[in-house]
Amino acid sequence: MGIPGLLPQLKTIQKQVTLKKYMHQTLAIDGYGWLHRASCACAFELVMDKPTNKYLQFFIRRLQLLKRMNIKPYIVFDGGSLFVKSQTETRRKKKRLENKIIAKKLWLAGDRYNAMEYFQKSVDVTPEMAKCIIDYCKTHSILYIVAPFEADPQMVYLEKMGLIQGIISEDSDLLVFGCKTLITKLNDQGEALEISKDDFSALPKNFPLGELTEQQFRNLVCLAGCDYTSGIWKVGVITAMKIVKQYSEMDDILTQIKQTEKFRLSKTFRKEVEFANYAFQYQRVFCPVANRITTLNNIPGPLINSHAEKIKIMGCIGSVVEKGSGIRKGVIDTKNIDHKVHEMIAKGELNPMDMTSILLNREKKIRTRNLYKLDLPVGEFDSLNNKAKQLPVDAHHIMFKRDGSFGNKSASSFFLNSSTTVTDVVPYIV
DNA sequence: TTTTAGTGATACAT
DNA sequence: TCTCGTCACTAAAA
Numbered sequence: 001m002g003i004p005g006l007l008p009q010l011k012t013i014q015k016q017v018t019l020k021k022y023m024h025q026t027l028a029i030d031g032y033g034w035l036h037r038a039s040c041a042c043a044f045e046l047v048m049d050k051p052t053n054k055y056l057q058f059f060i061r062r063l064q065l066l067k068r069m070n071i072k073p074y075i076v077f078d079g080g081s082l083f084v085k086s087q088t089e090t091r092r093k094k095k096r097l098e099n100k101i102i103a104k105k106l107w108l109a110g111d112r113y114n115a116m117e118y119f120q121k122s123v124d125v126t127p128e129m130a131k132c133i134i135d136y137c138k139t140h141s142i143l144y145i146v147a148p149f150e151a152d153p154q155m156v157y158l159e160k161m162g163l164i165q166g167i168i169s170e171d172s173d174l175l176v177f178g179c180k181t182l183i184t185k186l187n188d189q190g191e192a193l194e195i196s197k198d199d200f201s202a203l204p205k206n207f208p209l210g211e212l213t214e215q216q217f218r219n220l221v222c223l224a225g226c227d228y229t230s231g232i233w234k235v236g237v238i239t240a241m242k243i244v245k246q247y248s249e250m251d252d253i254l255t256q257i258k259q260t261e262k263f264r265l266s267k268t269f270r271k272e273v274e275f276a277n278y279a280f281q282y283q284r285v286f287c288p289v290a291n292r293i294t295t296l297n298n299i300p301g302p303l304i305n306s307h308a309e310k311i312k313i314m315g316c317i318g319s320v321v322e323k324g325s326g327i328r329k330g331v332i333d334t335k336n337i338d339h340k341v342h343e344m345i346a347k348g349e350l351n352p353m354d355m356t357s358i359l360l361n362r363e364k365k366i367r368t369r370n371l372y373k374l375d376l377p378v379g380e381f382d383s384l385n386n387k388a389k390q391l392p393v394d395a396h397h398i399m400f401k402r403d404g405s406f407g408n409k410s411a412s413s414f415f416l417n418s419s420t421t422v423t424d425v426v427p428y429i430v
Numbered sequence: 431t432t433t434t435a436g437t438g439a440t441a442c443a444t
Numbered sequence: 445t446c447t448c449g450t451c452a453c454t455a456a457a458a
Contacts, residue, residue: 001448005434036448041442054443061444078447089447120441126446150447171448206432227448234457236434353446437454 002172003221005237007184009207013199017183019069019190022166026143027066027183028155030169031077031133034059035125043119046129047100051366059133063142065190074143074164077130078151079345079352082283083315084228084275096122127351128362134348135361146348148284149318152177153296157285160296168192176221176280177296178214207241218280219253219273220244228276232263278316286346292334293320293342304332321355328355 007014038058045052066073081089103118130146137144147154156177158164166181167174174182175197186192201210212220223240225231235243247253250273257263266272282295295317304310314330322331323338331337344350351359 001450032448038442040449043442057443081447085447092448093446117441121449124446125448128446170450234434238433351446357445431458433458434456435454436456438452440451441449 001170001227003176003224003226003237005224006172006175006221007195009237010195010203010209012204013202014193014195017192017194019066019071019186019192021194022183023070025165026072026074026163028158028164028167028169029073029075030151030155030167030171031075031130031144032125032151033170034062035129035133039123039125039129040120043116043123046123047103047119049366051363053363055129056132056136056363059136061188063140065188069190072143074145074158075133075137076151076155076158077127077134077144077146077348079127079147079149080318080355081353082149082279082318084279088227093124096124126362127353128360128365131348131359131361132363135364144348145286145288146346146352148286148293148320148342148345148352150283153283154285155179157287157294157296161287161289163288166194173227176218176226206238208245209241212244213248216244216248218277219248219250222250222273222276223253226276228279229269229272230266232257232265232269235263274312275316278313282313282317284318284320286342288346291343292339293337294334 035055038055039046041058042052042054044050045054063073099118100122103115103122106112106115106118127146134144134146136142145154145158152169152171152173155164155167155169156174156179159167159180160178166183167179168183168186170184175195178197180197182195183192184195203209209217220237220240222229223232223235223243224237225235243253243257247256254265254270257265281297282299284293285296286292287294299313304313310332311330314332319328319330321328321338321341323336326338326341341350341355345352345355348359351357
């Protein structure tokens with residue numbers, strides 16, 4: 001993740017801090033980062049589809065830590081995936097599946113200890129887990145938002161808008177997106193390292209990041225390798241810095257590299273760089289003030305004059321739901337975007353992956369399914385209450401399906417008026 | 431020396 | 445039907 005080898009080069013400007021420094025401030029939190037760390041503790045349960053509250057407990061502990069310091073958290077979750085990263089994601093998914101098979105094999109063979117290692121490698125952090133945290137945030141008045149796509153640009157946008165004063169994350173990509181105050185390596189004692197963009201000018205001569213323009217910085221990470229480019233073989237951040245200082249334009253860099261026999265360029269590299277520049281600068285974010293979808297930075301007018309260019313950009317910054325048709329595509333004109341749908345995604349009501357289905361809390365979903373499996377009598381199921389309603393509604397309502405059709409009576413009347421048991425219906429918590 | 435890429439150990443929890 | 449590992453150490457190349 002992020003830029004390999006970038007953080008070590010910033011060692012000299014990393015400030016050892018405690019959370020006390022941010023007292024009375026609002027800090028953005030990379031929700032996925034915390035979810036991922038927390039999921040190690042309950043990898044078995046997550047992979048085997050068993051209920052667990054351990055990852056929520058991890059959040060609760062950390063949120064209490066912030067509360068003691070009088071810090072207001074603003075949790076930011078990742079949303080949908082970008083088309084440009086689809087190949088990386090299918091590769092990871094395949095790897096997770098392989099690890100899952102190994103984990104189950106080891107577990108069945110009785111090698112519990114080694115099985116855990118592979119269970120942890122096969123955990124899949126899902127939006128449903130995020131929803132579990134979101135439900136906690138709602139009942140405890142904690143700020144949160146689900147980004148339309150990646151959390152990184154969303155957090156930087158909140159910083160630009162002055163809604164937060166710093167970002168808690170382990171991802172060095174944030175600096176490329178333009179983050180001003182990055183807080184990394186936060187531990188349970190409230191100690192962390194702070195990296196400020198303002199301190200770039202104080203970096204040593206061999207890595208003068210302060211002398212680079214934002215565009216040169218983006219070129220640097222593209223050469224060294226980032227989330228959107230595979231980089232160039234034998235080029236790390238130091239070599240990339242030398243190259244960028246010598247030729248500031250990417251076109252010059254590429255023609256120069258092609259002439260030398262020193263480095264080998266992949267066929268797709270030029271395209272990767274182009275895509276990366278779009279993703280870093282113009283990715284879709286949600287503005288919680290205006291309640292509308294926007295972009296991290298404004299897309300320059302001349303860039304989107306041609307239709308072909310338009311299509312290309314949309315794959316990099318994320319496609320949105322069109323107003324009226326409800327179809328997901330690369331809408332340019334903000335007037336034609338269904339902002340209401342995207343507001344529901346931002347609030348965690350709709351699944352950010354498909355942008356249509358209701359986002360369910362993982363633990364509630366599993367509890368309900370377990371009720372179904374347990375073959376409980378009607379009376380006990382009734383205690384969960386409730387009236388079934390048309391989509392979308394808030395949590396705690398139940399929809400149920402029988403003979404392939406949705407019922408819309410109250411659950412109690414449905415069960416009391418028939419001899420149905422829970423095994424006959426498929427309950428959904430909506 | 432400097433820089434890059436690969437390897438192995440390692441993981442959570444009150 | 446559904447989203448990210450990392451650190452310290454070492455060999456090897458420049």
